[in-house]
Amino acid sequence: MSSIERERVGPLPVWGWGLACGVLVWCIYALTLAPTTGFWDTSEYVATAQILGLPHPPGNPLFVVIGRVWITLLGWTGLSVPARINLLSATLSAAAAVFWFLSIARIVAHFWESRRDIVVGASVATLVSATAFTVWTQSNLNEKVYTVSLFVVALITYLALVWEDEAETPRGDRLLLLIALILGLGAANHTMSVLPIPALLLFVLWHRWRTILRWRLVLGSGLLLAVGFSVQLLFVPIRSAQNPIIDEADPECASLVEALIPKMYEDRYGDKKLGVVCEDLALSLMRDQYAKPPLAERQAPLSAQYANYWQYFDWQWARTLGRGPRSAVTVVFLFLALLGLWQHWKGDRDSFLFLGTLLFTMSLLLVYYLNFKYGYSLYADTVPALADHEVRERDYFYVVGFSVWGLYVGLGIVALWGQLAAHFDTRLEGREGSASSGYKRASPILALAFIPLVFNFGLANRAGDFAARDWAYNILQSVEPYGVLFTNGDNDTFPLWYLQEVEGIRRDVTVIVHSYLGTQWYPKQLSQLTTPCEPGVDPGDTPTVIVCQRPFDREAAVGPYRDHAATAPTRSIIAYTEEEIDTLPTLVPIQQDTTLRVTDWVYAYLRSGDYITYPDILVYHIVQNSLGDRPVYFAVTAPPVYGVWGFQPHMLRQGLAFKLIDGPLEETVDTVNIGEQIPGSPPWIDRPRSRELLWDVFQLDYLLDWDIWPEPSTRASIPAQYYLAYITLGLAEELVDNREEADRSLLRADRLFQLSNPGAP
Numbered sequence: 001m002s003s004i005e006r007e008r009v010g011p012l013p014v015w016g017w018g019l020a021c022g023v024l025v026w027c028i029y030a031l032t033l034a035p036t037t038g039f040w041d042t043s044e045y046v047a048t049a050q051i052l053g054l055p056h057p058p059g060n061p062l063f064v065v066i067g068r069v070w071i072t073l074l075g076w077t078g079l080s081v082p083a084r085i086n087l088l089s090a091t092l093s094a095a096a097a098v099f100w101f102l103s104i105a106r107i108v109a110h111f112w113e114s115r116r117d118i119v120v121g122a123s124v125a126t127l128v129s130a131t132a133f134t135v136w137t138q139s140n141l142n143e144k145v146y147t148v149s150l151f152v153v154a155l156i157t158y159l160a161l162v163w164e165d166e167a168e169t170p171r172g173d174r175l176l177l178l179i180a181l182i183l184g185l186g187a188a189n190h191t192m193s194v195l196p197i198p199a200l201l202l203f204v205l206w207h208r209w210r211t212i213l214r215w216r217l218v219l220g221s222g223l224l225l226a227v228g229f230s231v232q233l234l235f236v237p238i239r240s241a242q243n244p245i246i247d248e249a250d251p252e253c254a255s256l257v258e259a260l261i262p263k264m265y266e267d268r269y270g271d272k273k274l275g276v277v278c279e280d281l282a283l284s285l286m287r288d289q290y291a292k293p294p295l296a297e298r299q300a301p302l303s304a305q306y307a308n309y310w311q312y313f314d315w316q317w318a319r320t321l322g323r324g325p326r327s328a329v330t331v332v333f334l335f336l337a338l339l340g341l342w343q344h345w346k347g348d349r350d351s352f353l354f355l356g357t358l359l360f361t362m363s364l365l366l367v368y369y370l371n372f373k374y375g376y377s378l379y380a381d382t383v384p385a386l387a388d389h390e391v392r393e394r395d396y397f398y399v400v401g402f403s404v405w406g407l408y409v410g411l412g413i414v415a416l417w418g419q420l421a422a423h424f425d426t427r428l429e430g431r432e433g434s435a436s437s438g439y440k441r442a443s444p445i446l447a448l449a450f451i452p453l454v455f456n457f458g459l460a461n462r463a464g465d466f467a468a469r470d471w472a473y474n475i476l477q478s479v480e481p482y483g484v485l486f487t488n489g490d491n492d493t494f495p496l497w498y499l500q501e502v503e504g505i506r507r508d509v510t511v512i513v514h515s516y517l518g519t520q521w522y523p524k525q526l527s528q529l530t531t532p533c534e535p536g537v538d539p540g541d542t543p544t545v546i547v548c549q550r551p552f553d554r555e556a557a558v559g560p561y562r563d564h565a566a567t568a569p570t571r572s573i574i575a576y577t578e579e580e581i582d583t584l585p586t587l588v589p590i591q592q593d594t595t596l597r598v599t600d601w602v603y604a605y606l607r608s609g610d611y612i613t614y615p616d617i618l619v620y621h622i623v624q625n626s627l628g629d630r631p632v633y634f635a636v637t638a639p640p641v642y643g644v645w646g647f648q649p650h651m652l653r654q655g656l657a658f659k660l661i662d663g664p665l666e667e668t669v670d671t672v673n674i675g676e677q678i679p680g681s682p683p684w685i686d687r688p689r690s691r692e693l694l695w696d697v698f699q700l701d702y703l704l705d706w707d708i709w710p711e712p713s714t715r716a717s718i719p720a721q722y723y724l725a726y727i728t729l730g731l732a733e734e735l736v737d738n739r740e741e742a743d744r745s746l747l748r749a750d751r752l753f754q755l756s757n758p759g760a761p
Contacts, residue, residue: 004106009115017119018101018126026094028453033090034141034462036469039491039714040392042143043498044246046082049543050502051744052239053246057284061235062189063145078213081502082469086140089147093130093139096147096154100407101126103154107355108411111347115346117418121674124449125340125410131452132316132406134395138458145190146399152186152193153358153400160196160203160354167208173217176204180221184228188235192400195366199357206353233259237261243528245501248436249289250521253278269294280521289519294655299373300388308375312395316402317409318455329451333409336448340411355404363403370397376713391489392713410449417445438640459710467711470699471718472499475635476506477697478655481552481566483631484510484530484573484622485657488638491714501544508552508566510573511620514641517615523581526622527574558697560689569630573622588612598624598646605646616644623647623660632660636721641680651682655693656725658682672732681724686761687732691741694729704751719756723749 003265005015012020037043041055048055049067067085074084103577104122112118129135138146159179166172179200185192201751204211212218237253253259258278264277265282271294275282293299318329334589345350383389396403420442472495480484487493493513499505516522533539533548540550545555552566576584589611596604604620619641626632634642636656642648651658652665665684666675675683682727700722709715730745 004109005102007115009119014105014115014119014122015102017123018098018105021101021123021126022094022098022480025126026090027096028131029090029093029136029140032082032136032140032457032461032463034086035083036080036466037472037495037498037502038141038143038462038465039468039471039495039711039718040143041490042082042141042496043472043494043496044490045142046085047494047498047501048246049085050081051244051246051548053244053501053544054236054240054248054251055246057249057251057287057289058232058285059236059249059251060145060189061231061239063148064128065231065235066148082142082498085142089139089142092147092151093135096151097126097130097402099151099154100129100403103158103161103355104407104411106158106165107344107351108353111343117414120417120446121411121414124414124446125407127449128452129403129406131456131460132402133319133452133456133460134312134316134399135403135406136452136456137462138396138399140460141462141465144394144396146192148189149186149192150400150403151389152182152189153196153362154403156182156186156196156200157355157451158356159293160200160567161351164203164207164350167211174471176211176217177220177224181224181228184225185231187225187229188231190395195400196358196363196435198361199354202357203350203354215523230260232285233276234279236284237278243525244544245529245546246497247521247525247546248516249280249284249519250525251278251281251284253281260716269297278761295369295371297371299371302368304374304379305367305370305372306364308372308378308394309363309398311375311378311399313402313405315395316405316456317452319460320455320458329455332448336412336416337405337408339415340408340413343411343415344408355407359401359404359408362404363398366398366401370394379494398435406452409754413446413448417442420445429611456579459708462710463714464702465710466699467703467709467718468495469499469537471494473505474693474698474700475513476500476509478557478657478693479506479509479633480631480659481557481561481564482508482510482549483633483659484614484626485633485635486638487511487617487635488641488643489515491514491718492635492637504543504553505556506553507550514615514619514638517618518613520582523576523618524578525572527572527576530569530573532568532570532572541759560692560697569626571625571629573626573630574618575625576621584614584617586614588617596620599627599662602627602647602650602660610644612644620645627660627662633657634660636724637717648682651684653682653685653725653728654689655698659686669736672735674728674731674735677731678724678728681728685728685732687729687736690725690729690732694725694745704748706755709755716756719752723752723756726752 009017009693037046044055044062047053048069052064052068058072067088069259071081071084101122104125105118108118108121112121156179159175163172163175166175181692183194183197194630234256236251237256237259240247240250240252259276259281261277263275263277263282265273265286267273267288268291269285273286275285314330317333317382318326321329341356344355372390372394374383376390376393421438424438424441473494476496476499493511496511500507510526512526528546531548537548539547549569554566588609591607592608594606598604621633634651636658642651647660650661650665652661652671665671670686670688672687673683674685674686709719726745726749727729730749733742733745
């Protein structure tokens, strides 16, 4: 069995067929590759790979290092940096497909004698696995770090199956040591990479339990696991100490020794967790800032969590079909997967123990462990509160599980092919040429393997999708030079980081994500990032680390700002010392209706019974300290940020941002009040500036040719913000009796509304 890969089947050895499958999969991903960044965490990881920064805890250093090396190696291609990172995901997933092919070939070789059947079975399984919707969309747009984990899991699976045949030899020991090293490295990418451990332990105990009694081998495996994980323990604090522009959680250590010595911690829920002596690094490893509740405290009923998983499973095989036809395909593919599982169970229970346990771990057990809230798009009627739902679709967490489900669907298809062939052979027995005619007659059943390729293509295809990049461009260009821009979350922050750190656009703008203001490390970084530069100091000399306030690039400025009097700020946006930041109250109750004077013109309004939180205190401080020195803006997506302080009467819409005006706001032909037309929103709009931005600066014309917005978790939000921008401008033009411009804006608003609401009249 150990040489199955080298056996020749037709013109190629088995490993050659596996490589050919990998190339085919890579071509599918490359054909549908996103040309630039995407929404959610995509931009964060592209930016941190470019500058060797630290993304959100635990920092994912293996991905950052691999990404930086990959960007450098592909510099000769002329591809954009995000396209290179997307191609990295495509390559890793295609490599995973090769190892899935070789794994399936090894498995079925235990119970299928025909080498042709082995190659067909592995090929079909690999194709279905690679074109499952979530696998595909994670592979042609590097949204997170999961394609690295997919590759790690596929590689470990193959090595474990090779070990099964080599367990009694020195090579078998070396394979276990290699697996331990890969697990350690994988853990430095994401904890998903270590989820094969339960399957590995059961596999080893079942196949050769005495292995665990060999202390030298166990000790060596533990040491190599630690060596691999040292990428996490060493790279993260070393790079953090250098103050990269993106340095989330700021996990610096007083010494590297502190990063290597283990220590037990008690989290905010009283649970014991293993960390290291360096507390900042330990908190990053534990992802403390996200305050994930213990497993016993379910964030939604378990039935709802499994219903959410079923929803995502239903997406995998024919995503573009309507609900009814898609559900029918899902039921058929579930039957095929169960048939594949049954064939594996009957044929080789040793390897079934590994792959079956892996599938269980990556699906049903993972649902329980992740403990999600109600699904983003489920239970909207019965659970209307948005805070009780996930902020987006979370299918990517199950990418490895869906990949394995695809393998079993493929095995089920080939098993069905064999059964039909046997049926035809029985009917044709004794006829000339009947030996192979049964397989030929049954071969149309193999076309089932192409259903995911055909019916996922429409929504998995990201070729020509610049929506996230241009969304960031349009927001940043809505802000005047040296502006402070408050954002609310991932999609109005991470793409902006990408544009600043990778494309170098509008680095003078200080993007402040409200959710991070709740930490103590982030305000300190903002203070340093907005400190005026000393004479002779140029932050462009070391562009990947925090030095001082970055300058406005007038040569690259768009129309509204080419002649703008862009005066460099004279002070940081934060006047607090680090000690004062550390001692700010976490919560301040408002006892009675209160009006606070921010400046001579700007007032904040607080209502009795409300609470002001730590991040909101910092919002107020930054606004008060910045007005008069630099422009202050709020992204249109940030009502929770400005609404706490009641700043709406002082805000003026300019494109996709609201400027806080430190002066009187009076209605003129240029400054228009549309409060009656759009109640609840900041009432003022800068008509000429917004018109210039929306029609001469913004990049979005191609969106009007789209039939559907491809990213499900932003379908109702991003195009809706474009709709509001154009409808607001159109209404303002109507109020000043500019009928032609009003019609132009309202027509575009209507088209964007349809994009945000598919099926709307």
